[in-house]
Amino acid sequence: MNNDEIRASLLKRSRASKNELFGKIISGLCIAIIVAVVVSIFYFVASKGLATFFHDKVNLWKFLTGTIWNPSTTDAQGHPQVGALPMIIGSFAVTFLAAIVATPFAIGAAVFMTEISPRIGRKVLQPVIELLVGIPSVVYGFIGLSVVVPFVRHTFGGSGFGILSGTFVLFVMILPTVTSMTVDALNSVPRNYREASLALGATRWQTIYKVVLRASVSGIITAVVFGMSRAFGEALAVQMVIGNAMLLPSNLISPASTLTSVLTMGMGNSVMGSLSNNALWSLALLLLIMPLIFNIIIRWIGKRGAMH
Amino acid sequence: MKKKLITLLGLTSLMIILSGCGLKQSGESITAVGSSALQPLVEAAGDRFTEEYPGKFINVQGGGSGTGLSQIQAGSVEIGNSDLYAEQKSGINAKHLVDHRVAVVGVAPVVNKKIPIKNLTLSQLAQIFSGDITNWQKLGGPDQKIVVINRAQGSGTRDTFERWVMKGRSTMQAQEQDSTGMVRQIVASTPGAISYMAFPYVDQTLRTLNIDGVTPTDKNVQTNKWQIWSYEHMYTNGKPEGLTAQFMKYILSDTIQDEIVGEMGYIPIKDMKVSRTLTGKVAAIK
Amino acid sequence: MNARKWDKVATTILYLISIFIIFVLAFLLLYILVSGLPNVSWHFITGRSSSFQAGGGIGIQLFNSIYLLVLAMLISVPLSVGAGIYLSEYAPKNWLTNLVRNAIEILSSLPSVVVGLFGFLVFSINMKFGFSILSGALALTVFNLPLLTRKVEDSLQSIHYTQREAGYALGLSRWETVIHVVVPAALPGIITGMILGMGRIFGEAAALIYTAGQSSPPLDFSNWNPLYIASPLNPLRSAETLAVHIWKINSEGIIPDATKVSAASSAILVLFVLLLNFAARYVGNRLYGRLTGVKERK
Numbered sequence: 001m002n003n004d005e006i007r008a009s010l011l012k013r014s015r016a017s018k019n020e021l022f023g024k025i026i027s028g029l030c031i032a033i034i035v036a037v038v039v040s041i042f043y044f045v046a047s048k049g050l051a052t053f054f055h056d057k058v059n060l061w062k063f064l065t066g067t068i069w070n071p072s073t074t075d076a077q078g079h080p081q082v083g084a085l086p087m088i089i090g091s092f093a094v095t096f097l098a099a100i101v102a103t104p105f106a107i108g109a110a111v112f113m114t115e116i117s118p119r120i121g122r123k124v125l126q127p128v129i130e131l132l133v134g135i136p137s138v139v140y141g142f143i144g145l146s147v148v149v150p151f152v153r154h155t156f157g158g159s160g161f162g163i164l165s166g167t168f169v170l171f172v173m174i175l176p177t178v179t180s181m182t183v184d185a186l187n188s189v190p191r192n193y194r195e196a197s198l199a200l201g202a203t204r205w206q207t208i209y210k211v212v213l214r215a216s217v218s219g220i221i222t223a224v225v226f227g228m229s230r231a232f233g234e235a236l237a238v239q240m241v242i243g244n245a246m247l248l249p250s251n252l253i254s255p256a257s258t259l260t261s262v263l264t265m266g267m268g269n270s271v272m273g274s275l276s277n278n279a280l281w282s283l284a285l286l287l288l289i290m291p292l293i294f295n296i297i298i299r300w301i302g303k304r305g306a307m308h
Numbered sequence: 309m310k311k312k313l314i315t316l317l318g319l320t321s322l323m324i325i326l327s328g329c330g331l332k333q334s335g336e337s338i339t340a341v342g343s344s345a346l347q348p349l350v351e352a353a354g355d356r357f358t359e360e361y362p363g364k365f366i367n368v369q370g371g372g373s374g375t376g377l378s379q380i381q382a383g384s385v386e387i388g389n390s391d392l393y394a395e396q397k398s399g400i401n402a403k404h405l406v407d408h409r410v411a412v413v414g415v416a417p418v419v420n421k422k423i424p425i426k427n428l429t430l431s432q433l434a435q436i437f438s439g440d441i442t443n444w445q446k447l448g449g450p451d452q453k454i455v456v457i458n459r460a461q462g463s464g465t466r467d468t469f470e471r472w473v474m475k476g477r478s479t480m481q482a483q484e485q486d487s488t489g490m491v492r493q494i495v496a497s498t499p500g501a502i503s504y505m506a507f508p509y510v511d512q513t514l515r516t517l518n519i520d521g522v523t524p525t526d527k528n529v530q531t532n533k534w535q536i537w538s539y540e541h542m543y544t545n546g547k548p549e550g551l552t553a554q555f556m557k558y559i560l561s562d563t564i565q566d567e568i569v570g571e572m573g574y575i576p577i578k579d580m581k582v583s584r585t586l587t588g589k590v591a592a593i594k
Numbered sequence: 595m596n597a598r599k600w601d602k603v604a605t606t607i608l609y610l611i612s613i614f615i616i617f618v619l620a621f622l623l624l625y626i627l628v629s630g631l632p633n634v635s636w637h638f639i640t641g642r643s644s645s646f647q648a649g650g651g652i653g654i655q656l657f658n659s660i661y662l663l664v665l666a667m668l669i670s671v672p673l674s675v676g677a678g679i680y681l682s683e684y685a686p687k688n689w690l691t692n693l694v695r696n697a698i699e700i701l702s703s704l705p706s707v708v709v710g711l712f713g714f715l716v717f718s719i720n721m722k723f724g725f726s727i728l729s730g731a732l733a734l735t736v737f738n739l740p741l742l743t744r745k746v747e748d749s750l751q752s753i754h755y756t757q758r759e760a761g762y763a764l765g766l767s768r769w770e771t772v773i774h775v776v777v778p779a780a781l782p783g784i785i786t787g788m789i790l791g792m793g794r795i796f797g798e799a800a801a802l803i804y805t806a807g808q809s810s811p812p813l814d815f816s817n818w819n820p821l822y823i824a825s826p827l828n829p830l831r832s833a834e835t836l837a838v839h840i841w842k843i844n845s846e847g848i849i850p851d852a853t854k855v856s857a858a859s860s861a862i863l864v865l866f867v868l869l870l871n872f873a874a875r876y877v878g879n880r881l882y883g884r885l886t887g888v889k890e891r892k
Binding site for chain 3: 027109111112147188205206208226229235291295
């Protein structure tokens with residue numbers, strides 16, 4: 001082999017580096033497509049949702065704090081009645097309550113599956129949990145309607161429809177998601193953490209509580225936020241049990257409504273481009289923005305919690 | 309294995325691209341979109357149509373009257389189904405739309421079976437839905453709170469009910485449901501519940517009420533003695549042509565009107581003794 | 595109380611929680627199966643649905659569900675794996691990457707009805723795909739991508755960096771390390787993500803109502819030419835899936851046996867998700883074994 005050939009082979013891109021470039025381009029292309037989808041959805045929802053404020057001249061503050069939702073009629077001053085406060089409160093109430101109820105259960109089950117009995121966990125709990133994700137929300141809704149609503153009616157009074165029933169249904173719906181993500185978080189804690197703790201003479205519970213859970217706080221928080229986002233965006237099942245009354249909820253057992261339930265109910269009945277339709281898109285925009293705020297709040301709490 | 313996978317992927321994407329580019333498909337089809345109440349009827353008629361004329365397909369979609377009217381106005385479908393006159397919907401310019409009234413449907417108030425009341429006056433009914441009467445005791449029933457279940461804003465059934473019962477009074481904020489199936493299930497299972505629904509959906513799980521002594525039957529609707537009814541509309545953008553025209557004619561033919569429309573609980577248009585205009589003027593049909 | 599007692603108490607509580615969860619889940623499953631299975635028959639599984647008489651089946655709906663699932667996974671799995679690889683292995687750690695990550699996370703909580711309307715306006719109307727399997731598959735892709743991407747990224751991230759270093763030490767490029775070392779090792783996690791995704795697709799209704807549509811025109815199972823209008827494979831025909839069918843007969847359907855049909859359909863749906871789970875797990879384990887040389891997942 002003469003010098004020229006060696007030089008050429010050294011200066012030429014190797015097969016591996018070509019491969020490398022190829023890989024980078026392919027994977028970059030994939031993420032570009034996803035980003036394009038994300039951006040177009042944001043643009044799409046924002047352009048429709050903001051039309052209520054720019055095109056139909058609804059006051060943003062009135063939209064957020066008004067309590068009467070009746071887009072086809074106008075109030076005494078001739079402004080359309082699009083007050084979203086009852087739905088905003090309803091959405092937040094069911095989401096937070098469901099998350100508060102579901103979190104301890106999810107963490108408990110996840111700890112059981114990873115620390116106490118991985119065998120039962122993987123053989124029994126995990127398949128069942130994955131299966132539950134596949135049950136359509138309509139089915140959850142119908143079970144809610146035929147089991148949860150009568151239960152609430154007999155136990156707590158009222159008609160049975162309301163935030164409490166919504167909370168129960170959402171609790172069962174987000175439990176699988178939160179649990180399986182928490183399991184992932186616990187599994188990613190390195191084994192030597194546990195071994196070190198046990199070697200120091202800590203009991204299993206002390207290891208779990210003081211080492212494993214502490215080490216996976218951020219993962220658990222992500223799981224809970226994810227579950228809350230799902231609860232916030234869930235439509236069909238909640239719509240069936242919450243009652244859909246656009247009133248400010250005064251207690252947990254009177255009919256209320258959520259952003260999604262109003263959105264799903266109204267979409268087919270309104271005409272594209274009309275105010276009633278645009279107002280619904282504004283609700284969709286709210287739905288997009290809210291999880292963002294959850295994220296920020298919970299991350300902030302997580303950071304503060306992690307310091308101690 | 310990788311090669312096979314890639315070939316498969318390539319073939320699929322080729323197929324998608326080919327068909328996506330609008331390579332001429334064999335067969336002919338039109339799409340009808342809109343009112344979910346009208347959907348089963350049009351679907352049944354469409355199935356029959358395909359059986360009789362192989363290769364011609366009717367695609368029937370729900371989505372609500374609002375969607376149907378928006379889409380027919382935008383020209384993206386051939387037929388828009390609606391429970392309402394296009395003129396009643398804000399945001400719709402009805403000028404270019406041609407109305408085909410294919411059936412009539414009556415709407416009846418329904419209550420939970422445990423409520424022993426059989427008859428109400430029109431004004432009592434209106435007072436229940438406006439929130440002025442809140443207990444069945446006031447109407448001669450048991451001491452039981454009235455649970456009002458309304459339909460979603462903008463739904464055709466609610467519009468019909470409000471127009472002929474409320475007559476301009478506003479309904480109170482109450483539970484709302486967007487589908488008849490849900491309403492039926494809730495009224496059947498909730499003590500003291502009252503709502504309203506189209507005749508074809510009424511079954512033994514709940515009870516209908518008479519209004520001022522008139523029973524909600526097809527006969528009474530045909531003579532307008534029972535006033536709470538509406539037309540089911542199928543709109544086309546301009547005069548229907550080709551397959552659309554053929555299908556519209558088919559759905560208005562006697563066979564379909566008798567065997568499907570009547571069978572499903574709707575009232576065939578030709579059985580109506582009266583007609584009613586958009587503004588509510590009633591005239592006898594000779 | 596000392597640490598040992600606490601340990602006992604905590605363990606008991608954890609057992610109780612797990613039993614409670616198993617109980618709730620078992621109740622749900624049994625409820626669905628017990629109320630549904632008695633109504634399932636061969637005729638029901640293969641028959642054609644009826645629009646107003648009793649005795650309809652779900653044959654076409656079931657086929658549509660499976661076909662749609664396959665199409666949607668064909669589009670979304672390669673995309674999400676690529677995107678996950680980029681995010682986990684190539685993306686620079688800066689605010690832009692974080693923004694993208696957060697945006698994807700937010701997208702995953704988007705109510706499916708919004709995804710459905712987005713798909714309706716973009717795929718069905720703007721791209722003129724109409725109410726079709728293709729629009730449905732694309733909408734499901736939009737709906738499923740964020741979750742899958744996230745899951746892929748997470749499972750790649752959880753692979754220890756020493757594995758990558760081992761790859762580099764062998765003279766592999768970064769891409770080769772990813773493909774031959776990291777992805778195979780992360781396969782179980784990716785498969786779990788896919789199973790969750792498939793379950794969600796199979797059970798999704800709201801995103802499909804406006805895209806794949808709610809009608810099931812008669813199919814001609816003897817003609818598999820994708821361009822024939824009544825061919826089962828035609829991606830431009832409208833296709834009602836099982837979940838949409840359940841939703842439809844419960845909302846405005848007037849068939850007299852709606853409760854029975856919907857209970858039976860739910861049972862079939864759950865059984866299918868179960869079947870998919872087992873199949874995916876089996877294939878995943880085989881693949882994992884073949885790619886990494888590990889006999890069985892520990």
